[in-house]
Amino acid sequence: MIKKFLPLLLLSFMSFASIAKNTNYASNSSKSNLSEKIEIIYKSLNANNFVLPEINCFKKAMDGFFNLKEKGLISKDILTVIDFSLSSTKKRLWVIDLSTNTILYNTLVSHGMKSGxxxxxxxxxxxxxxxxxxxFYATGETYNGKHGLSLxxxxxxxxxxxNxxxxxxxxxxxxxxxxxxxxxxxxxxxxxxxxxxxEALKAEIIKVIKNKSCLFIYHPTKTYKIASKLMS
Structure with missing residues (x-):
């Protein structure tokens, strides 16, 4: 019985910190290992009663996150994922705490009026x-503008x-x-x-993700896949 549950126990103790520490982009072999590690993170996510982001979207978000963390362009272990392949009627924004592998928020998010x-x-x-x-974006500072608190x-x-x-x-x-x-x-x-x-969530979310966390806006368009240098 102990042997049966050992793999699950090992999975639950896999930490983002140890995965991030050993991330290396130098070879095809390391990219393959990274993909496997990202799958482990995905499977160990605490959904917190929210729906998980789609795995392909999550993989691309994590791929870029590791790259940006390695370059020092982001500093927090907080990842915000927006999936614009989904209908605007769906909750298509996730805020994930990667230090605990927990989804903190899952909510609606608007796109541009000329985007569709x-x-x-x-x-x-x-x-x-x-x-x-x-x-991929790095979150910056907050300010008060025409919409109140903004990031x-x-x-x-x-x-x-x-731009x-x-x-x-x-x-x-x-x-x-x-x-x-x-x-x-x-x-x-x-x-x-x-x-x-x-409006009801803006203060909470902005407080969590401000100041050098990673935000990724996803859509499976080929134009972006070709142009992006941050995803393997």
Missing amino acids: LEYADSFSNSQSSNKSSLG KLDGLEKGINS ARSRAVVMHGAGYANPSIIKSQGYLGRSQGCPAIP
């Missing part, structure tokens, strides 16, 4: 495009989201990102490119 209606399918790094930008974002991928700060693409709360909007019009309200979240 219910689904986002068009993305841009251009000024005044009113579109969302994909890829600045620094796009880390040239040509993909590098985020100059475009004022930030995380903020918005009335149009609340669940009631879905009931009235059939899909979530849209932003000018910002990942806007429900």
